[in-house]
Amino acid sequence: MSAKSVIELWLWGGPSQLETFDPKPNASPDYNNGLKAIDTVVPGMQVHEWWPNLAKCTNLCSFIRSMTHPHFGHETATYLMQTGRNPGGGDVYPAIGAVVAMMKSKTYSGDLPPFVILTGAKGRFSEVGFLGDQYAPLVTGGNPNTQKFVVDGFVPPGGLSQKEIERRFDLLSRIDNFGKPEAFGEFIETGKKARHVIEGGAARTFDLSQETNEMRDRYGRTWIGQSLLAARRLVEFGVPYITVNMSGWDSHKRHFETMKQRTADTDKAIAALLCDLHERKLLDQTILWVSGEFGRTTKVDRDPPWNGGRNHYPRCFSALVAGGGFRGGCVVGESDETASKVVKRPVSPVDFLGSIYELCGIDPDGPMPNNVGKKLTILPPESSEGRLREIYA
Amino acid sequence: MTNTEDIFDLSRRTFIGGTAAFAGLSLLGAQPQKQKGKVPAKGKGKAQPPAPEPPQSAAWETPSGDATPAVLVRRLFLDLAGRIPTVAEAKEFVNSKDASKRLKLVEKLLDADSFADYWSMRFCDILRVKSEFPINLWPNAVYVYHRRIRSFVKDDEPWDAFTRALLTSSGSDFRDAEANFFRATARRTPEGMAEVAALTFLGEEYAELPEAKQKEYAKYFGRVRVKNTREWKEEIVYLDPSDPSGPTPAAFADYLLGPAREKFASAFVQRVDWWMLGLEKPLPEHVEIFKKNGFRLKPLVRAIALSKAYGRGSVTGGFPCRRIDAEVLDDMLCDLTGAKRDFQSIAPEPFTFLPPERRSILIEDGSITSAFLLLFGRPARDSGHLSERHNEVTAKQRLFLYNSGKLFQQIGRITDSRGFRNRAMRDIVHDLYWRFLSRPASPSEEKMLLAHFNGLPKGNEKWRFPKDVAWSLLNTREFLYQH
Numbered sequence: 001m002s003a004k005s006v007i008e009l010w011l012w013g014g015p016s017q018l019e020t021f022d023p024k025p026n027a028s029p030d031y032n033n034g035l036k037a038i039d040t041v042v043p044g045m046q047v048h049e050w051w052p053n054l055a056k057c058t059n060l061c062s063f064i065r066s067m068t069h070p071h072f073g074h075e076t077a078t079y080l081m082q083t084g085r086n087p088g089g090g091d092v093y094p095a096i097g098a099v100v101a102m103m104k105s106k107t108y109s110g111d112l113p114p115f116v117i118l119t120g121a122k123g124r125f126s127e128v129g130f131l132g133d134q135y136a137p138l139v140t141g142g143n144p145n146t147q148k149f150v151v152d153g154f155v156p157p158g159g160l161s162q163k164e165i166e167r168r169f170d171l172l173s174r175i176d177n178f179g180k181p182e183a184f185g186e187f188i189e190t191g192k193k194a195r196h197v198i199e200g201g202a203a204r205t206f207d208l209s210q211e212t213n214e215m216r217d218r219y220g221r222t223w224i225g226q227s228l229l230a231a232r233r234l235v236e237f238g239v240p241y242i243t244v245n246m247s248g249w250d251s252h253k254r255h256f257e258t259m260k261q262r263t264a265d266t267d268k269a270i271a272a273l274l275c276d277l278h279e280r281k282l283l284d285q286t287i288l289w290v291s292g293e294f295g296r297t298t299k300v301d302r303d304p305p306w307n308g309g310r311n312h313y314p315r316c317f318s319a320l321v322a323g324g325g326f327r328g329g330c331v332v333g334e335s336d337e338t339a340s341k342v343v344k345r346p347v348s349p350v351d352f353l354g355s356i357y358e359l360c361g362i363d364p365d366g367p368m369p370n371n372v373g374k375k376l377t378i379l380p381p382e383s384s385e386g387r388l389r390e391i392y393a
Numbered sequence: 394m395t396n397t398e399d400i401f402d403l404s405r406r407t408f409i410g411g412t413a414a415f416a417g418l419s420l421l422g423a424q425p426q427k428q429k430g431k432v433p434a435k436g437k438g439k440a441q442p443p444a445p446e447p448p449q450s451a452a453w454e455t456p457s458g459d460a461t462p463a464v465l466v467r468r469l470f471l472d473l474a475g476r477i478p479t480v481a482e483a484k485e486f487v488n489s490k491d492a493s494k495r496l497k498l499v500e501k502l503l504d505a506d507s508f509a510d511y512w513s514m515r516f517c518d519i520l521r522v523k524s525e526f527p528i529n530l531w532p533n534a535v536y537v538y539h540r541r542i543r544s545f546v547k548d549d550e551p552w553d554a555f556t557r558a559l560l561t562s563s564g565s566d567f568r569d570a571e572a573n574f575f576r577a578t579a580r581r582t583p584e585g586m587a588e589v590a591a592l593t594f595l596g597e598e599y600a601e602l603p604e605a606k607q608k609e610y611a612k613y614f615g616r617v618r619v620k621n622t623r624e625w626k627e628e629i630v631y632l633d634p635s636d637p638s639g640p641t642p643a644a645f646a647d648y649l650l651g652p653a654r655e656k657f658a659s660a661f662v663q664r665v666d667w668w669m670l671g672l673e674k675p676l677p678e679h680v681e682i683f684k685k686n687g688f689r690l691k692p693l694v695r696a697i698a699l700s701k702a703y704g705r706g707s708v709t710g711g712f713p714c715r716r717i718d719a720e721v722l723d724d725m726l727c728d729l730t731g732a733k734r735d736f737q738s739i740a741p742e743p744f745t746f747l748p749p750e751r752r753s754i755l756i757e758d759g760s761i762t763s764a765f766l767l768l769f770g771r772p773a774r775d776s777g778h779l780s781e782r783h784n785e786v787t788a789k790q791r792l793f794l795y796n797s798g799k800l801f802q803q804i805g806r807i808t809d810s811r812g813f814r815n816r817a818m819r820d821i822v823h824d825l826y827w828r829f830l831s832r833p834a835s836p837s838e839e840k841m842l843l844a845h846f847n848g849l850p851k852g853n854e855k856w857r858f859p860k861d862v863a864w865s866l867l868n869t870r871e872f873l874y875q876h
Contacts, residue, residue: 075525075526076526079526087526087527088527088579088580091579091775091776092526092527092579092773092775092776113788113789121767130775130776130781132783132785133770133783133785133787134785134787136767136768136787136789138789139764139767141764150798152793152796152797152798152799153789153792153793153795153796153797154792154796155796156795156796157796157797157798157801157802164854167849167854168861168864168865171845171861171862171865172864172865172868172869174841174845175838175842175862175865175866175869176865176868176869176870176871177449177838177869177871178453178708178869178870178871178874178876179453179707179708179714179870179871179876180708183714184714184870184874186785186786187786187870187873187874190786190787190788190790190791191791193788193791194788194791194792194795195795197788197792198792198795198796371778371780372776372778372780373598373600373601374600
């Protein structure tokens with residue numbers, strides 16, 4: 001059985017591997033700033049001390065401590081991590097979200113688009129690349145951590161009653177009389193779909209007030225907590241690919257203050273999501289992956305203007321994967337004593353993405369449909385190290 | 394039936410008369426001015442007894458399948474100005490009895506700044522004008538290059554001369570605008586430059602060319618180099634001097650304008666025919682017009698805009714309907730409702746801020762965008778293919794237009810003002826039709842709307858009726874399609 005949905009938690013900016021999934025408690029304070037690691041429910045699988053909630057459910061997820069690629073810039077690194085391609089070819093490839101959306105739409109027939117982004121797009125490159133507009137993500141906007149999270153376009157504005165909405169559509173159907181309707185198949189079809197979304201249950205998917213207060217508290221009353229809760233609701237609805245774009249990890253300055261605050265919210269939210277999916281028996285069919293475009297330099301930069309900062313570093317960084325055919329409680333790869341170098345089992349973005357595709361039932365070596373008239377494959381060939389088969393369930 | 398024919402007579406006189414003026418204007422580049430005033434005036438029709446209502450299709454087409462003046466004026470503005478006509482502009486054209494009004498309008502639109510604005514947007518799509526990945530022109534060069542492309546359109550420079558300038562320029566990307574042609578490539582290698590040159594000037598897919606041809610093209614660009622200066626993002630384009638006898642891009646220009654001349658002209662006309670007539674292949678007679686008029690854009694656009702095919706209706710007359718471009722639709726909605734655009738320039742730093750009043754067709758940089766433009770498929774300007782523009786209709790777009798709270802609020806700013814409402818409902822309805830569809834409501838539409846209004850319960854919904862009509866109009870296919 002292959003995974004039905006994917007939740008991508010994108011830590012935009014590049015989180016430090018040391019303060020996440022590859023802590024180095026035995027390194028000098030020049031590297032770990034005197035911070036510790038903590039034990040988790042899986043013996044020998046430690047996590048940084050700022051992740052106490054995740055420590056209770058590491059049996060549900062696995063860490064990759066040997067992610068590596070050569071790009072130091074946000075744009076190029078993001079492009080590689082999202083598409084598996086090096087920038088610079090003539091073609092702009094779609095992000096994994098658009099590709100999964102396209103391949104899964106053969107079997108997915110929900111009213112929501114197959115690719116949803118909470119709450120803002122990455123923006124630095126077009127997520128849909130050369131794929132058609134129909135696989136472009138629905139970007140929700142808004143803030144799930146507010147009293148009323150409204151996705152513009154899903155609920156008719158102005159507090160109209162159901163009757164009024166119907167009468168207004170009736171008026172529209174009389175006014176919209178141009179030409180021969182049969183010549184506008186696409187227009188009629190999309191109109192029907194849109195109305196179905198408005199009148200059906202799809203719009204309620206975004207209505208977090210349908211959840212109990214306890215559930216909302218469990219994820220944390222934060223942007224990331226409520227975004228992951230919304231992501232879980234989208235999984236229940238069957239949406240194939242959900243991206244949560246979380247910014248604020250580009251901590252050149254005030255690194256430790258930023259990380260402490262970011263990890264507190266994120267730890268609670270990820271742990272709640274993992275346990276919640278597990279309890280609902282959804283984890284087996286849902287992949288969660290958590291990463292940024294790279295990690296950060298390992299020696300703390302104490303000179304001005306950084307004053308205790310970490311800079312971009314792609315040669316060795318960490319990611320988290322869970323569910324959907326990935327085993328939990330495993331650690332893939334190993335870095336050196338300061339997390340500066342991969343010493344065992346390097347994992348390239350191509351092999352990383354290839355594993356997710358494969359578990360989704362998509363052949364990474366298969367053809368990539370495109371409108372540029374070329375024979376392309378979904379990913380370049382896997383490396384000699386290969387995809388993450390050692391942690392496939 | 395005779396009565397119905399007579400009703401049509403009035404509209405037909407203006408329009409068919411107009412067409413007759415151009416019937417003699419062959420597509421082969423005759424001077425349209427010579428035709429002026431040669432239209433035989435037709436006698437005034439006698440007063441008729443009250444006739445049955447014309448069918449709804451009379452709003453769009455004459456019985457012979459030609460576009461009505463209302464459809465034509467909207468079509469000309471959309472194609473030549475990148476917007477729909479204002480109420481005054483539409484009424485002036487529809488009500489004018491001038492037999493040469495079509496010609497006069499085309500001339501006026503071709504001379505206007507808006508023609509240069511809109512068509513330079515199209516050429517910037519083809520020439521891939523954007524700051525960011527994967528083109529990486531960066532902001533300064535984007536503005537310099539855009540300005541140069543706009544002057545090519547505005548001054549109607551010959552395409553062959555402009556092509557030569559693009560292929561032979563060197564120097565700083567900040568000062569030598571045309572040198573940016575070589576920089577606006579995803580791969581700055583001889584093959585990468587040959588790929589975009591083949592597509593831009595010959596409409597050829599590099600990957601599909603025989604290998605020998607690929608090598609031959611790439612050779613022309615083998616000496617093109619780009620180097621940095623100490624100024625941020627300033628780059629110098631130059632020819633590697635170490636092999637002064639090697640082939641150059643100038644030799645490629647010689648090839649284009651010499652042996653490949655026919656294909657070079659066709660590739661240009663193909664795009665214009667696609668934009669204006671939705672044709673996949675260029676019409677040979679249009680290629681002839683283009684060549685005879687010194688490879689200039691405006692005579693070609695003029696000839697197409699005045700042609701019989703362009704004046705056909707789109708219901709039965711064969712003119713193809715296409716969803717309106719993202720940028721144009723954005724400008725239409727903002728013009729109509731006073732909505733503010735919300736541009737984003739996430740990268741590159743330093744961020745560029747554009748005022749919300751800036752028309753979307755005027756955004757120089759393909760890297761600056763908005764949620765609306767993304768939703769409606771503005772091209773990414775990554776490769777220069779026409780297919781980068783996604784003009785299909787999606788359910789997400791329909792949801793936005795149905796439900797956007799912002800848009801609905803903005804509509805209220807027209808329809809809820811006292812000045813607007815302080816009239817008979819009949820006048821309000823016609824006003825809205827003119828604004829959104831560039832025509833009055835037909836008799837049957839008027840009757841239907843007033844009956845609908847009278848049937849509504851007193852209160853909120855009745856009060857909201859003009860707003861709901863406006864909301865309905867902007868959700869119609871007649872509004873959303875170029876037809």
